[in-house]
Amino acid sequence: MKKFIKPATDFFRNLKEEVAIVFGHDCDSIASASIIYKLSKKLGLTPKLIVSLHNFEIDKKTERKLRKFKNIIIVDIGDTPEEIINRLSESKNILLIDHHLPKNYKCIYVNPRIYNKNIYMPTSYITWLIYRDILKDDDILWIAAFGTLGDFGVKNNKDLFKILKEKHPQLIGNLRIEDRELFEKSLLGKITKMIDSCRIFEGIKGVEYVAKVIANSKSYEDLLNDKRINEIYKKLERAFKNELRRFKKRKLEIGEYLIYEIKGRLNLKSSLASYLPKVYPNKIIFVAQKSEEGYYEVSVRRGINRRVNLAKLVEKISSNIKAEGGGHPTAAGMRVDDLKELVQFLKNKKGKSRLLR
Numbered sequence: 308m309k310k311f312i313k314p315a316t317d318f319f320r321n322l323k324e325e326v327a328i329v330f331g332h333d334c335d336s337i338a339s340a341s342i343i344y345k346l347s348k349k350l351g352l353t354p355k356l357i358v359s360l361h362n363f364e365i366d367k368k369t370e371r372k373l374r375k376f377k378n379i380i381i382v383d384i385g386d387t388p389e390e391i392i393n394r395l396s397e398s399k400n401i402l403l404i405d406h407h408l409p410k411n412y413k414c415i416y417v418n419p420r421i422y423n424k425n426i427y428m429p430t431s432y433i434t435w436l437i438y439r440d441i442l443k444d445d446d447i448l449w450i451a452a453f454g455t456l457g458d459f460g461v462k463n464n465k466d467l468f469k470i471l472k473e474k475h476p477q478l479i480g481n482l483r484i485e486d487r488e489l490f491e492k493s494l495l496g497k498i499t500k501m502i503d504s505c506r507i508f509e510g511i512k513g514v515e516y517v518a519k520v521i522a523n524s525k526s527y528e529d530l531l532n533d534k535r536i537n538e539i540y541k542k543l544e545r546a547f548k549n550e551l552r553r554f555k556k557r558k559l560e561i562g563e564y565l566i567y568e569i570k571g572r573l574n575l576k577s578s579l580a581s582y583l584p585k586v587y588p589n590k591i592i593f594v595a596q597k598s599e600e601g602y603y604e605v606s607v608r609r610g611i612n613r614r615v616n617l618a619k620l621v622e623k624i625s626s627n628i629k630a631e632g633g634g635h636p637t638a639a640g641m642r643v644d645d646l647k648e649l650v651q652f653l654k655n656k657k658g659k660s661r662l663l664r
Contacts, residue, residue, distance in 0.1 A: 315417045315437045318402045319346065325353040327376040329369065330518070331362040331384050332506050333577070334499055337518045338431035338454025339382035339404065342447050344522040346438050356522060358514050359384060363407075363640075365391060373399070380404070383430035386633065404437070406430050408618075408633060427635060429458040432467060449475060449527045453499045459581070459637055461486040471495075478527070487585060487611070498527060500578075501536055504543035507574050513539065543578075550575050551582075564653045565590040568597075568646060580606035581638075588612040591620070593653075595646050605641040605649070607634070628652050 326347055330340035340356055347354035357373070360366045363386040365373075370391060373379055378400045381387075385407025393413045395401060401414035406428055409421045417433065419426045431454025438444055444451075452471045455464055465484050472479045478495040482488050490496040502521070505513035520533055530536060550569065559566045565587055569576055580594040588610040595605045607617050617639035621632030625641065628648045632641035643649050 309419075309436055311419050311422055312417055312433065312437050312440060314415045315402060315404060316440050318400075318415050319350060319437070319441060322347075322350070322352060322378060322400075324378055325355065325376065326378040326380055327355050327357050327373055329357045329359055329365060329373070329379065329381045329384065331359055332511070332514050333362065333383075334457025334502050335429045335431050335454045335460075336362070336383040337502060337514065337521065338450045338457070339434045340518055341450050341521040342431065342434040342438050342454075343380055343382060343404075345447055345450075346434075346441065349442055356515070356518055358511055358518070360511065364388070370395070382434065385410075404430055404433055406433060427460055427463045427637075429455045429460040429464070431455050431458070432460060432464045435467060445474065446526070449478060449495070449498070450521060452478070452495055453502065456486065456489055456495060457499050457503065458635075459486045459490075461489060475527075490581075498530060500543070501530065501540045503578060504540045505536060507546075507578065508539045508542055510574070546573055547575065547578065547582075550579060554579065559650065560590075561650070561653050563589065563591055564593065566593045566595070566650060566653070568595045568603075576604065576606045580608045584608050584610045591615065591617075593649070595643070595649075597646075603641075603643040603646045603649075605643055605646075607632075607639040607641060609637065624649070624652065 328340050328343050330336040344354045344356060357369060359369045363384060365384060365387045373395065381403045383405060385405045389410050389412060396414040403412055403414050404417045406418060406420060409418050419428045431451050435444065435447065435451035438447055448471050451467055455461060455467060461468055461484060468484045479493050482493050490499065502517050505517040517536060520530055524530060554567050576594040576596045580592055583592050589612050590610045592608045593605050595603045598604050607621055609615055609617055616636045618634050618636055621634065621639045621641050624630060625632040629644040630641050632639060634640050
C-alpha cells in the first residue's frame with residue numbers, strides 16, 4: 308500500500324453512517340465518485356452522489372446541500388477556497404481526495420503531491436488504490452482506467468492498465484499502453500468519450516445521469532448498452548465534426564500559439580483541445596468558450612512535440628492579465644475576463660520567450 312492513502316483507508320474503516328460524495332464534471336471526477344460510491348455501498352454505508360455546480364470548486368449552493376451530512380468525501384475538486392473547506396471541517400468529518408496543487412485544508416487530506424509536487428496521479432487512480440487496499444478490485448478496474456485515461460494519466464500509471472489488459476483484454480486490445488493511442492483507438496477510449504459526451508450535451512444533468520449508471524453498474528457493458536448514453540454520444544460525434552469545420556476557418560495562429568473560440572452553447576472546448584495536439588504537434592493550444600457568468604473558460608494543451616509545463620505557463624500568463632489559471636504539465640485551464648487581453652498578451656510574446664522556459 309502507498310502510505311499516503313492510509314488516512315483514507317482509516318477513514319472508511321471508522322465510518323458507519325450516511326456519506327455525501329461530492330465531485331466535479333469530468334471523467335476523472337465521475338470515475339472517482341463512482342469508485343467511492345461502490346466502496347461505500349459494499350461497506351454497508353449509505354452514499355449520496357452530489358455534483359458540484361462548479362467543476363473545480365464547491366459552490367455556495369452545493370455547500371448548503373452539505374449542511375445535512377455529517378460525513379463528506381470530496382473527490383477531484385482542487386480549487387475550493389481554504390476557508391470553505393476549513394469552515395465545513397469544524398462540524399463535519401471530511402475526507403478530501405485530490406491530485407491538484409495542495410492547499411492548506413484542515414481535514415483528512417489525501418493528495419500525493421503533498422509529498423511529491425511533480426507526481427501525476429489522477430484522482431481515479433488514487434481511489435483505485437484506496438479501494439483495492441480494502442476490497443478486491445475486479446469490478447472497478449475499468450472505472451479507474453477510464454478516469455485516468457480521461458485525465459491523460461496513462462503514461463505515469465501504467466500498472467493499472469497492465470492489470471486491466473490482463474483481466475479485460477477487450478478494452479485495450481493489442482494497443483500500446485499510451486494515452487493518445489488508447490484514447491483514439493481502444494474500446495476504453497470510446498467509453499471515455501461516451502461518458503464525456505453526457506457532460507457536453509446535458510451539463511450537470513448529464514453528469515448526474517452517467518455517474519449513477521456507472522456507480523450502480525455491474526460491468527462496463529451496462530454503460531455500452533445504455534440507450535440514452537448512446538444517443539448522446541452519436542450527437543457528440545456529429546457536433547464535433549461540425550466544430551472542426553468551423554475551427555479550420557476561424558482559428559487564430561500567433562507564432563507558436565494557436566487560439567480558437569467556440570461560439571456555440573455545447574461545451575466542446577476540452578474535447579477539441581485534447582484532439583488538436585496531434586494535428587498541431589508544435590503549437591501551444593488555447594480553446595476558449597464564454598461562460599454564462601460572462602468570463603471565458605480556456606482549455607490549454609501542448610502539441611505532441613512540445614514539452615513546456617502548461618501549469619507553469621498559465622500561472623505566468625495569469626500573473627500578467629486578469630485571469631486565474633492552474634492544472635498539470637500536460638493539460639491546464641484558465642478563467643479569463645477578456646479574451647482579447649489574452650490574445651494581445653500572446654501577440655506580444657509570440658517569439659521564443661522567457662514565458663516558455
